[in-house]
Amino acid sequence: MAVDLKESRTKENLMRAFAGESQARNRYTIAAEEAKKQGMYALADIFTFTAEQERAHAERYYELLSQLTGETIEVDGGYPVDPKDPIGAALKAAGHNEMAEYKDVYPAFGDVAKEEGFLEAASAFYQIAEIEHVHAERFEKLRQMMEDHTFYEREQNGRWMCMNCGYIHEGRRVPEVCPVCRHEKGYFIPLSFAPYMGMDDRAVEAASD
Known part of the structure; x- marks a missing residue:
């Protein structure tokens, strides 16, 4: 069923998604500042x-609305107020x-876009x-690690990377200060979460978490 974008539900869903991704970006930026305050x-x-x-997602949804440049799109929606502390x-x-976005929101938006004939928007949602x-x-x-206190220590030996200098520490807990760059322990991350690891290494680390 081909529908003009201006008259579509997809137009509203794209704007809801743009707003949701924009708010998520800000919530995570605020959470990042709180983590820094706590030395993490x-x-x-x-x-x-x-x-x-999330910014990239918002940009994609915004691009899909580009033919409506100059229009004002009014939408209703509910958006969460997340706690920022404790982490x-x-x-x-x-x-x-x-x-919720994975299971409910975006699949439903994708289905509507597909029904209305906006296959590019449907693909983006999915x-x-x-x-x-x-x-x-x-x-x-990460929440599980924080809850069971395994983000910085383990019952058995674990491995962590200092995100400042790249030093990899092996032991039951991270050092209070990196022995290489002297940055505090909040710069350490479980090695399975470190960027740019090879997939084989990441699989081994994940299995040990």
């Missing part, structure tokens, strides 16, 4: 990294919100939903 610099980097991906609560809320699934799982894993 590596965790702040993860929030910032995710925030930038574990912020991670839990972020994971919940991302999972594909970004899968990315939000990755975000949800990342936040949930």
Whole structure:
């Protein structure tokens, strides 16, 4: 069923998605600042990294509305007010919100776009939903680590990377100060979350978490 974008539900859903991604970016930026205040610099980097991906999602939805440049699109919607402290609560809320986008919100928006004949928009909704699934799982894993106190220490030996200099520490807990660059322990991250690791290494680390 071909529909003019100006008269479509997809137009409103794209704007809702743009607003939601924009707010998520700001929530994660705020959470990153809170993590920094608590000396958890590596965790702040993860929030910032995710925030930038939400910005990219918002930009994509905005591009799909470009033919309506100059228009004002009025939409209703509900958006969460997440806690920013303690960090574990912020991670839990972020994971919940991302999972809702993956399971419910974006698949439904994609179905509407497909029904109305906007296949490019439908594809964007479906594909970004899968990315939000990755975000949800990342936040949930981090929340679990914060809750069971394994982000910085383990019962058995673990490995962590200093995100400032790249030093990899092996032991039951991270040092209070990096022996290489002398940055505090908040710069350490479990090695399975470190960027640019090879997939084989990441799989081994994830299995040990």
